[in-house]
Amino acid sequence: MLKQLRTVAAVALLTVTAYAVAVETTATHPDTYVVRKGDTLWGIAARFLEKPWLWPEIWQANPQVDNPHLIYPGDVLSLAYLDRVTPQAQVQPGARSEAPINAIPLSEVEPFLKNLTVVEEFKHLPYVVGLEDSHLLASAGQMAYVRGLQDAQAGQRYAVLRPTVRYGKPQPSRDLDARGNPTPLSGNLWKNYVAGSERLGLLGHELAQVNVGTVTRLGGGRDETATLLLEDSGREVRAGDRLVPVQAQPYDLQFIPHPPAATAEAGRLRVLAVADTFTSGGPRDVIAISGGARDGIDNGTVFSVWRSGRHVNDRVTGMDTSRLDDVLKPGAGRVALPDEYAAHAMVFRTFDKVSYALVMEGTKPARVGYELKHPDAQ
Template structure:
């Protein structure tokens, strides 16, 4: 942990000079601010900076804050923008516990996405042990009952997670030349949950007539915990806890001991992967707004990491120029491409990454002036596309 904190501190220090040159302070900001219960790093920076992901600018003026992840209610912060005095209340020993520290983002808004949702690769899914039956031939199981698991190699006493697929992500070549790849989320209801059918039969190495189909991952819901009681070709496991009933066909995976990283602060990405888009969201059918979760089409293999903040833009529509190229006129017939005009992309809001997998990441919409839709693009928050 010490190494990790040192590396975070060094990285922030190296970028402070850049932040200082580009940061814009909000009008009429105070010289000092006392941290209140319920604050988050984003909330504080959003009050005083026009670009909230440049929070290290505030930290730069507060030398008493040794660890930017450990800021507590009652701390007094210098909010100057002019580097006055370098120090707020000065160094002191804090008696508060770690649990009282304010988080970078409102973790309460994330709920199941922090601990109960994961993205797994095809190989991991294909090899996952599965529940093949329940004691006394019951159709459903609950805490205190035994389940029988096939394909499990674990010692008695081992605790494992019960998981169930909720969807899968993939992208495909576009129908029209020059367009970005199309990204899709296929919900569990759209495919069978029997493994021979759910396996991706058009994997990342298979080429269609249009090109390569790229599999991004299976979305799995962690819903319970079992403890192995007997090992064998078919192992026995006791259901310790579950959010809903266990059934044959559920899967067993190792428990994720650290499902998310809370040791980060908002920051802009060094670069934005090509064609990074919103591919799905929670708790809504058509669109989401602030404090809602979105799934994004790029992950750790593309350089995505927790804390990175992106601007969300909606791609401009293509409209017909009815003034200079009216319908039915010769000019429109001979110049069909000139008759169509692509409108500028529209700014929607900001999203911050809080959980990252190999090819998919989850982000929290921090602010939005319009609803966020699936297919919206992500850009560098410091540059307008």
């Protein structure tokens, strides 16, 4: 949850002797840098550090900084490392008239923070059974009739959610129909990216928020449904959509990049889906990954995303065969190729077994089935 923002008194000389081994700077960095409006912590660190997710370790080395996670436009940051020294007078805070800069622009992930959630089960939730005038779809200003809201109060606000994806076995990713049941054959895509022997178990069901409404009338007597007045014109509601109470603040507003707290078993963490696209995404796209709070993943965790090394036929020393080349599984006569780096991604919303991450930068698209590793993986 959002913590109370505190004023940063000063951003002073950074002493990084203790971090000399862990932190690698770029070849050409200035002694100081003036923070500008529109900067992000990730962007500044990416310019001056080889590993931008390590910026908190550098700035926390200065005991004079009240909160190294908050810097403001106009702050003069010292970037003098090792045997280089910046005079104290050159390092000073800027005006505090503007909001502090964040690790990433919140506007780029806010729609996903609000609109996507993952639950173990959802079929026990209240659901839309019909719409005003027997419409197939309804939007702002129209009525939706809901079954299962026995404990609701008039005036209470609910988010309307639509089951979209089932993350779990036998295929880790399957689209859901209007009833919330897996769409036949929708999980076949996973077979193109992950060897068939891998099984992740049920990870949860993704629910996408499509609308918000207020309870105007409760069901009673021969009337089995409550009435919900829809407020949002963004997406339309249909029968089968589910309801949960509106949360006052369902997500964090600040993200601090850092490496994973624990090393995951090889192949354990995978890209489950790419939001709003079919199989792949680039910088500022959102990916769902097969790990969450139970794996020690929290908001700000940074991973590198890798294409799993394929197995190819050695046509020089092995048999010349027409057997399919470039496959995921090992076999007789096949040679294992190395994994290939694709991108870095930062987690911004975490559930028990699934998390969402923002692709920050990379050299190739991040695709469904790609493996997630420590950001320093080689």
